[in-house]
Amino acid sequence: MKRHGMHHISRNHARMFYQPVVGFLALAAFALLGYAIWLCLHNISLMTTKGTQFVGFQNFVRLATDWRGLQALWRTVLFVVLATSFEVILGIAIALFLDQEFRGKKFVRAVILVPMIMTPVIAGLTWRFLFNAQSGMINYWLSTIGVAPVDWLGNPNVALYAVLVADIWQWTPFVVLLAMSTLETIPKDLVEAARMDGASEVRIIWHVILPMLRRTLAVAALIRAIDSVKAFDLFYIMTKGGPALSTETQNLYGYTVAFTNFDISYAMTIALFLTIVTNIALMLLNRFAMPKGVR
Amino acid sequence: MLKKILFYLILALILFVTLFPLYWVVTTSLKTLRDAFAMPPVWLFAPTLENYGKVLTNPAFIKGFANSMIISITASVLAIAIAAFAAYGIVQQGPERRRSLEGFVLSLRIAPVILFVIPTYYLSMRLGLLNSHGLLIAIYAFINIPFAISLLVTFFEEVPKEMREAGLMDGASELRVFWHIVLPVVRGGLVATFILCVLFTWNEFFIALVLSGRNTQTLPVTITSFLTFQGIEWGALTAAATLIMLPMIILGMLVQGTVVRGMAAGSVKG
Numbered sequence: 411m412k413r414h415g416m417h418h419i420s421r422n423h424a425r426m427f428y429q430p431v432v433g434f435l436a437l438a439a440f441a442l443l444g445y446a447i448w449l450c451l452h453n454i455s456l457m458t459t460k461g462t463q464f465v466g467f468q469n470f471v472r473l474a475t476d477w478r479g480l481q482a483l484w485r486t487v488l489f490v491v492l493a494t495s496f497e498v499i500l501g502i503a504i505a506l507f508l509d510q511e512f513r514g515k516k517f518v519r520a521v522i523l524v525p526m527i528m529t530p531v532i533a534g535l536t537w538r539f540l541f542n543a544q545s546g547m548i549n550y551w552l553s554t555i556g557v558a559p560v561d562w563l564g565n566p567n568v569a570l571y572a573v574l575v576a577d578i579w580q581w582t583p584f585v586v587l588l589a590m591s592t593l594e595t596i597p598k599d600l601v602e603a604a605r606m607d608g609a610s611e612v613r614i615i616w617h618v619i620l621p622m623l624r625r626t627l628a629v630a631a632l633i634r635a636i637d638s639v640k641a642f643d644l645f646y647i648m649t650k651g652g653p654a655l656s657t658e659t660q661n662l663y664g665y666t667v668a669f670t671n672f673d674i675s676y677a678m679t680i681a682l683f684l685t686i687v688t689n690i691a692l693m694l695l696n697r698f699a700m701p702k703g704v705r
Numbered sequence: 706m707l708k709k710i711l712f713y714l715i716l717a718l719i720l721f722v723t724l725f726p727l728y729w730v731v732t733t734s735l736k737t738l739r740d741a742f743a744m745p746p747v748w749l750f751a752p753t754l755e756n757y758g759k760v761l762t763n764p765a766f767i768k769g770f771a772n773s774m775i776i777s778i779t780a781s782v783l784a785i786a787i788a789a790f791a792a793y794g795i796v797q798q799g800p801e802r803r804r805s806l807e808g809f810v811l812s813l814r815i816a817p818v819i820l821f822v823i824p825t826y827y828l829s830m831r832l833g834l835l836n837s838h839g840l841l842i843a844i845y846a847f848i849n850i851p852f853a854i855s856l857l858v859t860f861f862e863e864v865p866k867e868m869r870e871a872g873l874m875d876g877a878s879e880l881r882v883f884w885h886i887v888l889p890v891v892r893g894g895l896v897a898t899f900i901l902c903v904l905f906t907w908n909e910f911f912i913a914l915v916l917s918g919r920n921t922q923t924l925p926v927t928i929t930s931f932l933t934f935q936g937i938e939w940g941a942l943t944a945a946a947t948l949i950m951l952p953m954i955i956l957g958m959l960v961q962g963t964v965v966r967g968m969a970a971g972s973v974k975g
Contacts, residue, residue, distance in 0.1 A: 423879040427794025431787055445824050520961060522723055527957030529908040531925040532946045536726045545742050587965045640817045643910045668823050681820045
């Protein structure tokens with residue numbers, strides 16, 4: 411065989427390094443997706459003895475008219491929107507605040523990392539402990555300023571917000587760190603020049619710094635949005651969807667249908683629906699809300 | 706001056722909010738039952754290791770610890786070994802192919818885990834595979850591979866192209882170049898990626914909750930079984946929590962710079 415030159419050959423050889431892996435991943439992903447769709451179109455439930463039948467789109471029709479599912483969907487949307495916006499806004503504010511020279515900056519940066527590497531289940535336990543109605547620290551502090559105790563995790567009107575607080579605590583640092591590292595790459599003379607021209611700090615942040623942070627913020631928001639759709643650990647540990655289903659999100663509802671009711675097909679339908687909605691939301695976000703250059 | 710004081714006050718507030726929950730769990734684990742539930746809270750107390758004694762003699766906890774170690778280390782080694790090959794191959798491709806490959810790898814991480822956990826559960830139940838370590842190791846390796854690829858690609862691309870080409874010019878095979886020239890250069894990145902995979906697997910809850918059985922429970926699942934014990938034993942629970950998370954926080958600190966990079970690479974790339 412004739413040699414076609416070094417580059418051609420070596421590129422082909424390098425391909426053999428990833429092709430088996432990517433091929434296997436693709437195969438597994440497609441097989442799984444196919445199987446998932448197959449499950450959705452049948453009526454598999456481990457609790458009945460009816461046997462497996464093809465039921466077509468029955469599960470999807472059921473989902474569209476399932477009040478509990480629709481409420482869970484609404485709650486998911488609410489949680490995602492609130493969590494993402496709080497984390498991004500708070501994160502950027504903290505990053506801007508820390509964007510100056512001070513002693514112990516390295517230490518602060520390291521400490522801020524702690525919540526996001528804390529085991530999520532334990533973060534949930536911790537907040538459950540802090541939010542405890544009788545002996546929790548939150549109510550103790552509220553009592554010192556004269557606010558009556560709140561049954562944080564037992565009151566259907568506030569439980570979702572208690573979980574939200576825990577989520578914000580755990581994930582705001584992610585936005586802070588991402589934004590901090592971007593801020594360090596911003597040329598300081600640009601800010602200086604604006605300051606020389608007599609622009610106020612607020613104007614500098616709004617017109618000079620924020621536009622340069624747009625891309626980072628968009629990426630951070632996207633990551634946080636995807637992850638909060640999938641949020642499970644905090645909910646499971648803190649409330650298990652209760653009280654009175656007030657914290658049941660789609661993901662949690664899918665889990666309950668699958669592993670408490672063992673209604674495999676219907677749970678799959680919920681999971682597939684969630685995936686499709688997430689992907690559509692992502693595509694729309696990518697297309698319309700993202701600044702140019704962000705994929 | 707006033708500005709400086711204000712700055713440090715706000716900084717203290719940020720650090721307090723960040724660290725207080727951790728501090729409270731760790732100190733509660735060192736308190737007696739009476740101190741733990743005292744109202745108003747006790748800030749100064751005589752520490753006791755009683756709670757740790759209780760946890761470390763609990764067979765369920767020991768079992769969970771062993772399972773977590775076995776599963777997270779084995780799955781991470783497997784994932785890194787496979788992902789390193791793939792990442793090396795991907796980095797050598799032209800920009801277009803590379804983008805589409807990275808896009809595909811990324812897309813594997815966007816779907817909610819529940820989408821593949823339910824079929825896996827149903828299938829392994831029918832095949833009688835539930836409650837085996839092998840199942841969990843395979844699943845976690847499978848999940849860690851795309852993540853490890855996305856992260857390793859960023860390390861591999863920092864290796865000067867000339868190094869590889871010089872090796873190939875000298876007549877070394879691609880495999881030799883990969884093994885003897887490129888891998889030693891990215892050693893630090895491999896270690897960081899490995900630690901992140903261990904961290905992720907150690908902390909993971911949902912898959913473990915669904916797919917593990919009595920013998921294969923990992924620590925996050927074990928600790929939830931402490932929750933339903935007649936009322937919650939916060940002393941033992943916080944001691945167990947401390948034992949579970951502190952080693953991971955220390956590991957995470959060691960690869961500080963990689964954590965954010967890893968999370969970004971693992972979810973969506975900018």
